[in-house]
Amino acid sequence: MKDGTKAEYELLERLEKPFLALTADRVLDELRRQEHVTLEGYRITRLEHAVQSATRAERDGADLDWIVGALLHDIGDGLAPQNHDRLSAEVIRPFVRWDVAWVVEHHGIFQMLYYAHHYNWDRNARDHYRDHPCFDSCATFCERWDQASFDPDYDSEPLEHFEPMVREVFGRKAHGADVLRDGVISPLVA
Structure with missing residues (x-):
C-alpha cells in the first residue's frame, strides 16, 4: 500500500463507490438470512427478534436512528456470538448518532442483568458504566426493546416495513458530523 500513487488511489476510490452504495443491500440480505436461524432453545428466529425490537422502538415513538439501531443491534450475532454487540x-x-452506536456496542453487558445470575456471573456488570452519559439509554433500550423481544406471539412489522429506514440510514455520508453528533444524548422515545 505504501507504494501506491495518488492516481492509483483515486482509481480505487472511484471503483469502490458502487460497492459502498450497496451497503444497505448487504445489511438487508444478512437480516433475510437470519429468518432461517433459530438457535436451539429459542422460540423465534434471529430475524423475528430484530423486527420485534425495531417494532417496539417504532411503536414507542423512537426516531429513525433508534429504530434502525434496534433492528440491527444483533446483526453481528451469527459471525461473532461472543462479541456480537461490538460487531453490530x-x-x-x-x-447513526454516537449514542445509538454506544448503546448497541454495550447492550450485551447490560442484558446480563436479566440472566447472569443463572450462570453465577455478575448480573450488575453494567454498573462499570454507571457514570457514562448513555447508561440510562442502554438500560432502557434493553428493558423496553431487547429483552422483551423474544415473544412468539408479538405482532411485529415485517422486514419490508423497515427496509426504507435501513436504506435512508446507510444512504447517509459515513462519519458525517451532522449525523454522529458527538456528545449529544438523544431520547429513546418521543
Missing part, C-alpha cells in the same frame, strides 16, 4: 455497533457506527 461497528456496522452502524458510521451512519
Whole structure:
C-alpha cells in the first residue's frame, strides 16, 4: 500500500463507490438470512427478534436512528456470538448518532442483568458504566426493546416495513458530523 500513487488511489476510490452504495443491500440480505436461524432453545428466529425490537422502538415513538439501531443491534450475532454487540455497533457506527452506536456496542453487558445470575456471573456488570452519559439509554433500550423481544406471539412489522429506514440510514455520508453528533444524548422515545 505504501507504494501506491495518488492516481492509483483515486482509481480505487472511484471503483469502490458502487460497492459502498450497496451497503444497505448487504445489511438487508444478512437480516433475510437470519429468518432461517433459530438457535436451539429459542422460540423465534434471529430475524423475528430484530423486527420485534425495531417494532417496539417504532411503536414507542423512537426516531429513525433508534429504530434502525434496534433492528440491527444483533446483526453481528451469527459471525461473532461472543462479541456480537461490538460487531453490530461497528456496522452502524458510521451512519447513526454516537449514542445509538454506544448503546448497541454495550447492550450485551447490560442484558446480563436479566440472566447472569443463572450462570453465577455478575448480573450488575453494567454498573462499570454507571457514570457514562448513555447508561440510562442502554438500560432502557434493553428493558423496553431487547429483552422483551423474544415473544412468539408479538405482532411485529415485517422486514419490508423497515427496509426504507435501513436504506435512508446507510444512504447517509459515513462519519458525517451532522449525523454522529458527538456528545449529544438523544431520547429513546418521543
